Amino acid sequence: MKTTKSVFVASCFIAISLLSGCAASVKSGGTETLAIPESAKHNLVVKFQGNSKVQQNEDWPRLKQEWSEALHNEATRAGYSLAEAQALSPADKDGVGIKINVTNFRYLTPGARYGAGVMVGNAWVNSSADYSDLKSGRLIGTRTYDTSSSAWEGVMSAMTKEQVEAIAQQIISDIKSAKAR
Structure with a gap:
């Protein structure tokens, strides 16, 4: 009886381990302190850009x-407004321009991960964000912001959507924690 219970507990532990993936973690870097x-x-404007390789990727629009x-969800949670723009140009009111530069990514959907498991490989995003003052255009x-997942984490490992959500959370956190000049 005790052996059956131990086997059941061990089986449950293994099943939970296999089904639970790691949350997306973001490696963030930057030398200067953000002063905002x-x-x-409260007025954020974002622009996305990618190199030619990124722009040719069929998953770039997604x-x-x-x-x-x-980003919009995280900004709203923080009490900020966020708009997307085709170009960041000087504005009449205070705000922060966020130009997100994507240098490489591999997009994976949950369906691909669930369907093919480890065979689909890893998801990753390599990016940077330039923060600027909207009034003057000055670089702040x-x-x-880089993130990746490993196929070996199981079918629940962080796919691209969870990765950009984690990066968005980090971007808003960086703005929130920036000291006023």
Whole structure:
């Protein structure tokens, strides 16, 4: 009886381990301290750009859309407004321009991971964000945001959508924690 219970507990532990994936973690870097006035934090404007390789990727529009939605959700949670723009140009009111530069990514959907498991490989995003003052256009600072998942984490490992959500959360956190000048 005790052996059956131990086998059951061990089986449950293994099943939970296989089904639970790791949350997306973001490697962020930047040397300068971001200095953003409180009044500017409430008006965020984002622009996405990618190199030619990124722009030729058929998943580029989907990546931008999911990232934009994730940033909008995080900004709203923080009490900020966020708009997407085709170009960041000087504005009449205080705000922060966020130019997201994507240098490489591999998009994976949950369906691909569930259907083919480890065979589909890893998902990753390599990017940076240039923060600028919307009034003057002056560069405030730059941060890198890279994330990846491993197929070996199981079928629940972080796919691209979870990765851009984690990056969006980090971007808004960096803005929130920026000291006023």
